[in-house]
Structures are given as C-alpha cells and as structure tokens.
Amino acid sequence: MLSIGTLAKRTGTKVETIRYYEQIGLLPEPERSRGGQRRYREADLDRLAFVRHARQLGFALEAIRELLVLADDPHQSCADADSIARRQLKQVEQRLSRLRALQIELQRMIEECRGESVSECRVLEVLRDHAECLTEHG
C-alpha cells in the first residue's frame, strides 16, 4: 500500500492535487490506515497517471471524467462509448496536427540557430490556421 506522498512522487502530482481529485470524485476514496491516513494501491497510480497526462494534453477534467467512465465500464453502453471515443478522437487528431506543425517549426528554428542566423520565427503562422475552428464555432 502506497502513502499519498509516494503516489505523488511517482506521478509527479502534488499531494494537495490528489486530495482535490478525490474530493471532486475523479479518484475513488482510498482505504485508510488505523491512524486515518490514505493508503493506495497500484491501480490508483494508473488512474492518477492517466488523469495527469490527459490534463497535460489539455483535456478538461470533465472530458477526463468521461474517458474514465469509458475505462471503468466499456461494456455498459457501446453506443455511448463509441460516441465519446469518436468525439475525443476528433479532438486528439486536431491536437496532433497542430503539435506536428509546431514541432516542425521549432526544429527549423533550432536548425537555423545553429547557423547563427534565426531569420524569422514562424510559430505564429504555424498555429494561426483555424480552418477547422470555423466548423467548430461557426
């Protein structure tokens, strides 16, 4: 059984954040020691790592909650799972294409810098395009 501090260290999360996630119901209430301290198992570590990574990728807690529901019970409703998965996949693919563009531009800048001559920075142009946005928000 892991203490909250160990869990925190192993996932790169603040102890306070773990308690916060429990409070809002993203993490289940763990067992407690006789003295009342939280005791976690490996599965909690997986769940927390998932939440942290998803957050780093820009998913809102509500979207993460949705994905966790999927993970908790994928049998429940195939139609639901499918629609959630499709929606999330669309988001993921959009993020991927933007990240790739940004990656290429940063690589170009580093390359040019090696030649002592960063002619110009096009990171703006790279993420400027919002053709897809138009379909997203009118």
Added chain:
Amino acid sequence: MLSIGTLAKRTGTKVETIRYYEQIGLLPEPERSRGGQRRYREADLDRLAFVRHARQLGFALEAIRELLVLADDPHQSCADADSIARRQLKQVEQRLSRLRALQIELQRMIEECRGESVSECRVLEVLRDHAECLTEHG
C-alpha cells in the same frame, strides 16, 4: 478594422477572454474608435489564434508568452531563442507521443465498437506509462 466581437467569433474566443489577454499583456492594446471601442487588424487575429491553439494544446500562458517573444523578435538573441525553442520542442514531442498513443487506443475502441463488442477499454493503460516522467520529476 475588426470589432472585438468579430475577432472573438473568428477565433472562437470569448470577448471577455480577449480583454483579459490584453490586460495581462499577451495582446497589445489595440487602437480605439472615436467612441472608445477596440479596433483590431488581421495581425491581432493571428496572434490571438496562436494563443488559443497553444492553450488548447496545454501550454501555460507563461510558455505562450515566451513563444510570442520569440515570434516578436527572433533576431534579438540567438542563444535565448535556441534554448526556448529546445525546451518547448521537448514538451511538444512528449505531448505528441502521448497523443499518438491515445489516438491509437480510441481508434481501437471505435473499431471494436463497430463489432458490437468493446471488450475492454485501455485508455488508462495507454496514458499510464510515465517512464519519461521519472526523468522529469525524480
């Protein structure tokens, strides 16, 4: 010249958020109409679109501020630009690999769902791995 509402609509941003970005210095103070309303040009649209996309990708406003400094004046200091670009690129690449993993898992779920049988959901496992994290936060 664009009104704040037009800018908002064209970038999928709330009007309040645009004013907030101006307040914290991410967007320059725009010109004003005789009556005192904000008037923007196309360049402001690019800048705002960049900020929004970067936010969606999970970059903190401070990281975005850094990228904007790079965009505003890449000549300024090649060493600075290089170190910022390298640091950001590392982040981007980490995000890319996690997003790819999530993409594959969501595709698999949708695929299985089509066969009316989501055997199990492995989104958790997909983002669980935190080998890189260990190097990030001890």
Added chain:
DNA sequence: GGTAAACCTATATTAACTGCAGCTTTTTTC
C-alpha cells in the same frame, strides 16, 4: 520512546478565464 517527516482537515490564494451590472457607442431599421 522521542522527534522529525509526512499526513490530516479546513480554509485561503492563484491562474486562467467567465459572467454580470450599469452605462455608452454603434448599427440597423423604419
């Protein structure tokens, strides 16, 4: 078995927005 590190709850603060109140400007429509 004592003490330092880690944990507890509860509450306050921060970051990044979001919404509202009360008023002014701009646009539209007759």
Added chain:
DNA sequence: GAAAAAAGCTGCAGTTAATATAGGTTTACC
C-alpha cells in the same frame, strides 16, 4: 434621422483547477 436593438465599455464577482497555509495528528526511524 431618430429610436430601438445589438454590441461594446469598465469594474468587479464567480468558476475551475489547482496550490498553499495553518494548526494539529500519525508514522517512521534512530
């Protein structure tokens, strides 16, 4: 070209997702 509706203004309060702090308890280790 006037009036009414839509959009904008400032200033401030509220929300989300944490993060920090205060004051006290439990656990780990010599």
